[in-house]
Amino acid sequence: MPIRILVTGGTFDKEYNELSGQLYFKDTHLSEMLRLGRCRLDVKIRTVMMVDSLEMTDADRALIVQNCAKSPEKRILVTHGTDTMTETAAAVAAAITGKTIVLTGAIIPYAFGSSDGLFNLGSALSFVQVLPPGVYIAMNGKCFAWDRVRKNRERAEFEELPEK
Amino acid sequence: MPIRILVTGGTFDKEYNELSGQLYFKDTHLSEMLRLGRCRLDVKIRTVMMVDSLEMTDADRALIVQNCAKSPEKRILVTHGTDTMTETAAAVAAAITGKTIVLTGAIIPYAFGSSDGLFNLGSALSFVQVLPPGVYIAMNGKCFAWDRVRKNRERAEFEELPEK
Amino acid sequence: MPIRILVTGGTFDKEYNELSGQLYFKDTHLSEMLRLGRCRLDVKIRTVMMVDSLEMTDADRALIVQNCAKSPEKRILVTHGTDTMTETAAAVAAAITGKTIVLTGAIIPYAFGSSDGLFNLGSALSFVQVLPPGVYIAMNGKCFAWDRVRKNRERAEFEELPEK
């Protein structure tokens, strides 16, 4: 069961630029993280973009949707900044059916020793293998339907919304 | 949905004893790992034992089975050494029905910077939430039915056995 | 031989703010770093300020000089941002005699797994114990007289200036 991983940036992949003292994007850490986790799944990684999700445009979201659509794999993991993760999930859900698509990210960059990234990656890769078609967000060890979740910015965690 | 975590030791929780220069067990790292992963699941941790799985006896296995049986939670995660993880899984499967029980562990101790433990914990906690009742082993990003898996000792990874 | 450590901030002590996604200062990591290094020196830590050295004012520098002056210890370590470390060293050298004062810092924050901070701290604490009175900068494993060094910003390292 091949899994497609689409990398879009986010805190997950932020690094420290020692020349400027700022955080920035260089390359994704996904391959290194999968090696560390000794993951033996059949995954194909594609870096779609490397952006802060606060700066993600509609065109960026359209590109992510397009990548989900054309992927032959039925199971897709999207790494994404947490600030607008639910917006991208909604855009994907509006356009794609018949695939299991899980978005995940991190609150602390992987390059920091104290990142939640490896935990979230293990979690998201597991949910994407067993959940039925649909769009989900995997954070904090939980999995939420795309339209039943929001980021609580004061607590930097995701929480379930009541059913409509 | 409360989840019971039963800690039994294994590589997961091995630490370096600076006085003797040997690896040993002190306390479990489970709480620290859940905090790092920013896990917000309702989990209850119980340390059943802290042993190397190569030294696990039939009495130890009986104690693990007993803890699975008396746990009111229907979803149980067992952290365990990798060397005899399949044996304990078999003992649990022979005695327990109607619960989802996932065993996981690590190839490298969590206290080492390069551990696979956090990835495996995120993975196992996710599988245990969504799989139907049964006994499973979650390692290498995969989830195996307890009677369809073995540890490949040359590669230090778990692999699926052909269906009987 | 007691050693005074004056903390002024700098990359050394920057942390990741998970709510804003920015780097910021909370508390100094000096005590934790000394514990990790198993340092058994008689040190007294005083946090004078927590600022980015690019934002350090003349008043800030005067405060650092004043702390060096009034410290009864003859051996003083100052942790400092690298960008204006040489300016503060010059201010200290213009005002203080009869004490061994070593400035050090880091190119990567300590909270990142890949920091040079622990190496630099071990280095600076060693130089400050054995060098004669004067003002020095300890970076990159080397120790420079305060008026014979500059930061090479393209390489993010310190280099010796030719003797005048």
Next chain:
Amino acid sequence: MPIRILVTGGTFDKEYNELSGQLYFKDTHLSEMLRLGRCRLDVKIRTVMMVDSLEMTDADRALIVQNCAKSPEKRILVTHGTDTMTETAAAVAAAITGKTIVLTGAIIPYAFGSSDGLFNLGSALSFVQVLPPGVYIAMNGKCFAWDRVRKNRERAEFEELPEK
């Protein structure tokens, strides 16, 4: 001022063998540690042996002495297990004059996240640059003359012996 680094093993360089679950020696981490510390000193690394210092023989010590003797560099750092570091220091001191030789090591392996190795390396490399000829042990942020120090095994730290 070139510095010779002689690697002999010790806790410094122990790694976790994921197949056996034991600690063992593979390659030295010295180059990686110097890179992490952004060390810009002119150092030449030579791996003389990779052994646990409890298993070090007289022949091993003779080989270390011989390497110190034939090294053209006048400043030499020896990485060494802590358990018999003072014995090797005595052997070197009995045979070599006119060179500054500093032994150092670690209480926790570098491959563990919590190692004191990087701190000790920064410290020892600094002492070796400025101390007069002689044989020293650099541990716990301090530098001891070879005949004035012992390892306190209950506390896993080095302490000064009273002058004879």
